[in-house]
Every structure is written in C-alpha cells, then in structure tokens.
Amino acid sequence: MILPLIEKAKGLGFISLGVSSAETPPFFDQFSKWIASGRHGEMRWLERHMEIRQYPDRLLDGCKGIISLAYPYSNIRPGTPDGFTAARYTEPKKDDYHKRVRQMSRALSDIIHQWYPGTKSRVCVDSAPILERSLAYASGMGFIGKNNTFIIPGYGSFFFLAEILTTAPLPVSETAPMENKCGTCTRCMDACPSGALDAPFSLDAAKCLSYLTIEHRGRTDRLTGMKMGRCFIGCDMCQEVCPYNQINAPGISEEIMLPSTGEILEMDESEFSAVFGKTALGRPGLNKIKSNILAIRSLGTARPG
Ligand code: SF4
Numbered sequence: 134m135i136l137p138l139i140e141k142a143k144g145l146g147f148i149s150l151g152v153s154s155a156e157t158p159p160f161f162d163q164f165s166k167w168i169a170s171g172r173h174g175e176m177r178w179l180e181r182h183m184e185i186r187q188y189p190d191r192l193l194d195g196c197k198g199i200i201s202l203a204y205p206y207s208n209i210r211p212g213t214p215d216g217f218t219a220a221r222y223t224e225p226k227k228d229d230y231h232k233r234v235r236q237m238s239r240a241l242s243d244i245i246h247q248w249y250p251g252t253k254s255r256v257c258v259d260s261a262p263i264l265e266r267s268l269a270y271a272s273g274m275g276f277i278g279k280n281n282t283f284i285i286p287g288y289g290s291f292f293f294l295a296e297i298l299t300t301a302p303l304p305v306s307e308t309a310p311m312e313n314k315c316g317t318c319t320r321c322m323d324a325c326p327s328g329a330l331d332a333p334f335s336l337d338a339a340k341c342l343s344y345l346t347i348e349h350r351g352r353t354d355r356l357t358g359m360k361m362g363r364c365f366i367g368c369d370m371c372q373e374v375c376p377y378n379q380i381n382a383p384g385i386s387e388e389i390m391l392p393s394t395g396e397i398l399e400m401d402e403s404e405f406s407a408v409f410g411k412t413a414l415g416r417p418g419l420n421k422i423k424s425n426i427l428a429i430r431s432l433g434t435a436r437p438g
C-alpha cells in the first residue's frame with residue numbers, strides 16, 4: 134500500500150513521503166538537552182508538552198504510525214524592486230503554507246480513510262508538539278544536516294514538513310534511517326551571518342535571524358540589521374550555501390516580486406492585511422516587518438545577501 138500512497142502524495146504536490154513508527158523519535162534526548170540549555174530564545178512553547186514530543190502516539194488514540202511528508206517551496210528568493218529580499222520559505226504571494234499544506238495533507242488522509250475504512254488520522258503542520266525532522270529521519274526520507282535542516286539527497290532542503298498520524302496499519306518504511314552526509318563540509322556554519330550555528334547540529338536560536346526577524350517580539354535592532362544583509366524577513370543563508378541545494382537540484386523556481394521596501398514602510402494595517410494578511414508575513418505582522426526594514430536601512434549601505 135505504500136507505493137500507491139507515495140503516488141497519491143506526488144499527485145498532490147508532495148516530493149517525498151515516509152512512514153515511521155509512533156515510538157519515541159530519534160534525537161529526543163538531544164532536543165531535551167537543547168531546551169535545558171536555554172538556547173531556544175523566547176520560544177517558550179517548545180518547553181511544553183515534552184511527554185507528547187517523547188510519545189507522539191498520545192496525539193491520536195490508537196495511533197499505529199506517522200507519515201512524514203515534504204512539500205516544496207520555491208528555490209528563488211522573493212525580491213523587491215529596490216534590491217531587498219525575503220527568505221524563500223515566507224512565500225509572500227501565497228496563502229500561509231500552514232493552510233495550503235494542511236489541505237493537501239487532509240486530501241491524502243481522506244484517501245487513507247477510503248483505503249482503510251474506520252481508521253482515524255490527525256494532520257500536523259507545525260500545529261502539534263512533534264519532533265518532525267526526527268520523525269522524517271526515522272522514516273528514511275533523508276538526513277538532518279549540520280545546519281539542522283532536513284535534507285533529502287537529490288532534492289535539497291527547500292520544503293516544508295508535515296505529518297499525518299494514523300490508526301491505519303501502514304507498513305513502516307523499510308529504508309533504514311540515512312546516515313548524515315555532510316562529510317567535512319562546514320559551508321552552512323561558515324556562512325551563518327549571526328554565529329547561531331556555533332557547532333554542527335547546534336543552533337543558538339536566540340541568535341538566529343529567522344527567529345529574530347519573525348518570532349522575536351519587539352523592535353529589530355541595528356546590530357541585527359547589520360547581520361541581515363538585504364533580507365528583511367527570515368534567513369535561509371545556511372540552506373542557500375548547502376551543496377545539496379545547488380543548481381543541479383530539482384525543485385520549483387518561482388520568481389516573486391514584492392512591493393518596494395518604501396511602499397511597505399508606507400502601508401497601514403488595512404493595506405498590509407489586503408496584500409499580505411493571508412500569507413506567512415501575517416505572522417510577524419506589519420510593525421515587525423517595518424522594524425526589520427528600518428534596521429537594515431539605518432545602516433545606509435547594507436551588505437549583499
Ligand atoms: S537561518 Fe540564518 S541566522 Fe539562522 S542559522 Fe541559518 S544562516 Fe544562521
């Protein structure tokens with residue numbers, strides 16, 4: 134049943150699918166230690182529900198397995214006419230990926246319900262306390278790089294992960310978890326503009342520009358602006374330099390042109406809501422985005438990137 138399921142998933146736009154058991158995911162201990170070390174910034178929600186992260190089957194009565202799914206986003210950075218950029222995963226011209234990927238995942242879970250009548254499922258797209266990269270790793274889909282992203286060899290890492298917990302008796306993927314394939318490469322750590330990747334597989338989230346420009350509440354300061362280059366929201370530098378994301382990797386290449394940063398700075402809440410309200414930019418909101426832009430523009434000439 135797994136091959137037909139993979140075909141259905143590909144038909145819905147997913148690039149990869151794997152099934153793991155609902156047992157404690159690999160790297161749970163490392164995650165616990167990371168939380169204990171306090172390197173998760175102000176993302177306090179990561180501290181909660183540790184027992185569910187350890188035992189994901191508690192999210193669904195009778196859970197027999199977890200399907201991991203990868204859904205691609207464009208490998209080209211969205212840009213503005215005045216030379217600024219946004220991280221690829223923000224996809225600022227599309228509805229927030231949480232909604233889109235959830236719809237696709239639900240379509241797949243409906244197919245599973247037809248194949249296994251009477252079974253139940255639960256779709257997670259950043260919506261449950263679950264170690265999604267660890268589960269994807271356990272399913273054999275790919276490996277976790279030194280930059281902490283999930284990498285599928287032959288594709289790269291420009292995709293979102295989602296999960297379907299299911300009571301259907303799907304066979305767990307026979308592919309063994311993939312050993313790390315970074316070798317001696319340290320490009321991501323060398324390229325990180327903030328020093329957040331201070332050791333392989335280690336992230337100081339409080340220093341990470343993805344966190345500071347999206348999750349972190351409050352004004353974005355000049356020091357952060359110096360590290361941002363010309364990318365005014367998010368950061369994907371550690372993915373951009375990764376050899377697994379280089380030009381021979383397949384993927385979707387959609388050019389996205391945004392309003393200029395001057396136009397964004399002049400927007401009020403209702404204009405912002407009309408242009409970006411349904412997109413992932415709605416999460417940080419207009420004030421945070423303006424603060425990010427001002428942090429870069431306050432420097433005069435920002436470094437490229
Ligand atoms: S997203 Fe940017 S700041 Fe964060 S670890 Fe990667 S390169 Fe560093």
Ligand code: SF4
Pocket residue numbers: 278279280281314315316318319320321322371374375376377
């Ligand atoms: S840039 Fe190199 S070290 Fe970093 S994740 Fe990619 S292959 Fe691994």
